[in-house]
Amino acid sequence: PGPAAAPRWDPQPLAYQELQSERTEVPASRLLEETALGRPGSEDSAGCGELVWVGEPVVFGRADSIAGKYGVWMKDPEPVPPFTRETTWRVDTVGTEVRQLFQYEAAEQLARGYPAKVHILPRPLESTGAVIYRGGLFFQPRRSRAVARYDLRGETVTAEREIPGAGFHGQYPYSWGGYTDIDLAVDETGLWVIYSTEKARGAIVLSKLDPETLEIQRTWETNIRKRGVANSFVICGTLYTVSSYSAPNATVNFAYDTATSTSRALSIPFENRFRYLSMVDYNPAERQLFAWDSFNMVTYPVRLSRA
Numbered sequence: 672p673g674p675a676a677a678p679r680w681d682p683q684p685l686a687y688q689e690l691q692s693e694r695t696e697v698p699a700s701r702l703l704e705e706t707a708l709g710r711p712g713s714e715d716s717a718g719c720g721e722l723v724w725v726g727e728p729v730v731f732g733r734a735d736s737i738a739g740k741y742g743v744w745m746k747d748p749e750p751v752p753p754f755t756r757e758t759t760w761r762v763d764t765v766g767t768e769v770r771q772l773f774q775y776e777a778a779e780q781l782a783r784g785y786p787a788k789v790h791i792l793p794r795p796l797e798s799t800g801a802v803i804y805r806g807g808l809f810f811q812p813r814r815s816r817a818v819a820r821y822d823l824r825g826e827t828v829t830a831e832r833e834i835p836g837a838g839f840h841g842q843y844p845y846s847w848g849g850y851t852d853i854d855l856a857v858d859e860t861g862l863w864v865i866y867s868t869e870k871a872r873g874a875i876v877l878s879k880l881d882p883e884t885l886e887i888q889r890t891w892e893t894n895i896r897k898r899g900v901a902n903s904f905v906i907c908g909t910l911y912t913v914s915s916y917s918a919p920n921a922t923v924n925f926a927y928d929t930a931t932s933t934s935r936a937l938s939i940p941f942e943n944r945f946r947y948l949s950m951v952d953y954n955p956a957e958r959q960l961f962a963w964d965s966f967n968m969v970t971y972p973v974r975l976s977r978a
Contacts, residue, residue: 719859719907720975722937725923725960728944728969732761732782739763741849741949743799744781744968748857748956751806754823756956760803761786761968762796764849764949769796772808772821781968792821793828797840799950799963800854804862805882811853814840818855818864818885832885834878836868843867843897847916849949856905859955863905867897875903877910877929893927893934900924904953904960906975913941916948944969 734742744761747754759775773786780787794812801810807829808821816839819831837853843866844851854865862880867873875895879888893910901916914924923939947965953973954961960971 718975718977720977721909722906722911722923722926722939722973723976724974725939725941726972726974728942728962728964728971730967730969731778732784732968734763734966734968735784736763738765739966740765741799741947741965742963742968743801743950743952744963745801745803745952745961746778746954746957747803747806748954749805751824754806760808762799762801764796764799767795767813769813770794774823790821790823790826794819797853798850800851800865802855802857802862802952804857807882809855809862809880809882809885811839811855816853818853818880820882820885830883830885834864834866834887836870837864837866837876838868838873843873845903845916846898846901847947847949851902851949854903856903856952857955858905858907858953860908863910865897865903865905865910873897875900875910875912875927877905877927879929891927891929891932895925895927895934901948902951904951906953906955906973911937913948913951915943917943917946919943919946921948941971 742763746759750756757777759778759781761773770792772790774788775781776787796810797813806823810819812819816837817831817833819828822829839852840850842852856863862882864878864880866876868876871892873896875893875897878890895912900912903910903912908929910927911923912925913921915921921941921943923937923941925934926937927934945965945967950963952961962969
């Protein structure tokens with residue numbers, strides 16, 4: 672069905688959404704062949720490895736209005752001057768016209784709540800999938816299957832491209848809803864987009880993007896159902912998924928390795944302290960996960976096995 676037939680996301684019937692995600696979690700593991708995970712195939716994978724542990728969340732800041740129930744916050748792992756690795760960015764994503772990108776000198780300033788600057792995006796942004804990378808904010812413009820790059824210095828959109836066949840605005844969201852159909856990610860090897868298509872029948876599709884032109888360089892189709900997981904992130908060329916957005920004792924439950932095009936089931940403990948995980952992204956410079964959990968901006972330390 673086209674986007675017109677997409678269900679409207681309603682934050683109320685959480686019980687039904689929960690049921691849906693819990694139900695799909697179990698059989699998915701039976702679909703996966705247990706495979707030896709190959710080494711991430713990347714020139715710059717020095718110190719790369721497999722995720723083996725996620726620590727307890729550390730709270731950095733808290734949103735003080737309903738607009739910040741869910742959102743996205745991030746730092747640039749490869750910043751462009753005048754920005755640094757300390758410059759912290761945040762978007763509160765509740766609302767239909769989400770255009771404000773808050774800029775802070777450092778995460779400590781975010782905790783105090785005073786941005787150094789507020790950027791007004793030329794296009795409203797959809798949901799919590801945005802990332803900051805190499806001086807650009809990469810985001811999905813509202814009600815489109817496109818990805819755009821907003822240049823943080825020039826304050827203009829420098830590239831925009833449709834992701835062919837990608838579901839959007841509630842066709843293939845993560846289990847919590849929130850129009851999370853198109854999710855961007857950054858790892859040691861570059862920029863990724865996580866989505867699904869009708870052809871993939873709702874399974875996660877992963878594409879590597881050129882950060883300048885947004886051209887798709889390569890695509891992988893996984894066997895992990897996108898609506899059956901709460902969120903995902905990429906580390907060293909491997910996609911990882913989180914089992915639940917609200918269970919306090921969730922897990923990182925699947926890994927899909929792009930080097931070998933194989934997936935396997937995992938069970939790495941992951942704590943949803945505030946019971947409403949709307950965004951999780953890996954920052955390769957800090958070797959941490961950044962997440963948004965019901966008004967709270969948190970980080971999680973991670974441990975990788977040495978390859």
